[in-house]
Amino acid sequence: MDTVTVLLMGFISIMIVNNMVFSKFLGICPYLGVSGRIDMAFGMGCAVTFVITLSGALTWLIDYCVLQHLGLEVMRYVCFILVIAGAVQLVEMYVRKFFPAMYDSFGIFLPLITTNCAILGLCLFINLWGIDNLPEAVVLSIGAGLGFTLAICIMAGIRENLALADVPICLKGAPITLITAGILTLAFMGFAGMIR
Amino acid sequence: MANATDISISKTFIAGLWEENPVLRLLLGMCPTLAVTAAVKPALTMGCSVIFVLICSNIVVSLMRNLLKPHLRILMFTLTIATFVTIADLFLKAYVPDMSETLGPYIPLIIVNCIIICRAEACASQNGLVVSVIDAIGMGLGFTGTLCVLAGIRELLATGKVFEIVVFAARDPVTNEGWFTPWAAMGMPVGAFVTLGLLLGLVNLITKKQA
Numbered sequence: 001m002d003t004v005t006v007l008l009m010g011f012i013s014i015m016i017v018n019n020m021v022f023s024k025f026l027g028i029c030p031y032l033g034v035s036g037r038i039d040m041a042f043g044m045g046c047a048v049t050f051v052i053t054l055s056g057a058l059t060w061l062i063d064y065c066v067l068q069h070l071g072l073e074v075m076r077y078v079c080f081i082l083v084i085a086g087a088v089q090l091v092e093m094y095v096r097k098f099f100p101a102m103y104d105s106f107g108i109f110l111p112l113i114t115t116n117c118a119i120l121g122l123c124l125f126i127n128l129w130g131i132d133n134l135p136e137a138v139v140l141s142i143g144a145g146l147g148f149t150l151a152i153c154i155m156a157g158i159r160e161n162l163a164l165a166d167v168p169i170c171l172k173g174a175p176i177t178l179i180t181a182g183i184l185t186l187a188f189m190g191f192a193g194m195i196r
Numbered sequence: 197m198a199n200a201t202d203i204s205i206s207k208t209f210i211a212g213l214w215e216e217n218p219v220l221r222l223l224l225g226m227c228p229t230l231a232v233t234a235a236v237k238p239a240l241t242m243g244c245s246v247i248f249v250l251i252c253s254n255i256v257v258s259l260m261r262n263l264l265k266p267h268l269r270i271l272m273f274t275l276t277i278a279t280f281v282t283i284a285d286l287f288l289k290a291y292v293p294d295m296s297e298t299l300g301p302y303i304p305l306i307i308v309n310c311i312i313i314c315r316a317e318a319c320a321s322q323n324g325l326v327v328s329v330i331d332a333i334g335m336g337l338g339f340t341g342t343l344c345v346l347a348g349i350r351e352l353l354a355t356g357k358v359f360e361i362v363v364f365a366a367r368d369p370v371t372n373e374g375w376f377t378p379w380a381a382m383g384m385p386v387g388a389f390v391t392l393g394l395l396l397g398l399v400n401l402i403t404k405k406q407a
Contacts, residue, residue: 022385024231025227025228025230025385029223029224029227029310032223074282074286077278077281077282077285077304078275078278078279078282081308085270085271111270112310114270115274115308115310115313116308117309120304120305124301124305125301128301170400170401171400172400174223174396175393175394175396175397176393179389179393179394181389182385182386182387182389182390182393183386185384185386185389186381189384
């Protein structure tokens with residue numbers, strides 16, 4: 001297979017077949033917390049996509065070019081989390097300056113992107129799968145970010161309608177959201193096996 | 197005075213187990229809850245690692261709480277947690293390699309487990325050593341307990357076993373012995389989401405009755 005096919009397969013695989021939210025359970029906190037309204041969900045998705053791309057590429061570079069040469073794999077987690085925290089800080093400053101309204105509506109969830117497991121998770125998966133070239137790492141990161149955006153936007157669309165539905169009182173809020181997410185996972189399982 | 201402290205300590209401990217149970221009431225740390233609960237054994241391993249990291253990071257944060265600059269504190273918390281997670285990860289790799297294999301990236305992902313950073317921020321950075329440790333143990337046990345309950349339900353329905361011990365005899369396709377038909381879906385992501393959703397609903401129902 002030529003390089004382009006490999007990249008495309010990886011992209012589709014991580015965006016749909018091995019979607020971070022539905023098959024790896026990563027990024028559940030913002031997925032439950034910010035999926036109330038579709039515009040906020042989309043903004044969150046964009047922010048996460050940006051951070052994930054930046055940190056995916058940077059952590060790959062640091063891991064491959066620095067840590068593995070110096071035999072400092074022990075420091076991997078500490079370095080990864082520092083890169084992610086830095087990238088989030090960058091996004092936070094940018095959003096506060098240019099989209100103040102959105103900054104207010106995100107509230108605590110924007111700095112919490114640092115602790116979004118989808119981002120650290122992807123960096124660790126790139127490392128675990130032994131990706132050995134930068135383009136593949138970048139394409140996988142973008143795919144994972146778009147996959148997260150897709151998942152959170154679908155969920156927000158459903159929840160906007162769910163707000164009008166007659167849900168048993170004890171299942172209101174988080175429980176029904178989780179059950180909905182379960183059914184969504186079932187739908188996404190239809191893609192399983194399309195690409196390994 | 198001593199009596200009052202005792203009461204507040206036991207209250208802190210109990211709160212983590214039920215009233216402020218991190219998973220069921222505060223909805224924190226959902227990712228590992230969903231990801232590692234296909235069977236009880238990995239769930240228990242995960243719970244123990246979280247307890248270890250939680251106690252250690254609470255101790256360190258509590259000791260350095262007066263030295264922290266407000267704008268740098270989250271960074272310091274994260275670095276402290278990352279250090280202890282690295283220790284836990286290396287320990288598991290050395291002594292229980294099969295579990296380390298099963299849990300894979302979910303052990304390093306303890307770094308971004310919201311429970312730990314939430315307790316560092318809400319409890320350890322404001323309280324003394326003893327309260328912080330008790331709080332960590334309570335929260336950790338609450339988390340582990342929830343994980344084990346969820347994993348128990350899922351493992352039982354998915355395979356008919358709990359902790360790899362046969363409870364329901366699964367039907368053998370050749371000899372047709374046993375009566376239990378395993379629910380394959382319970383071992384998959386969908387089982388995790390739906391079971392946790394129903395569990396949360398049940399907890400809501402119980403708390404409503406009490407109130």
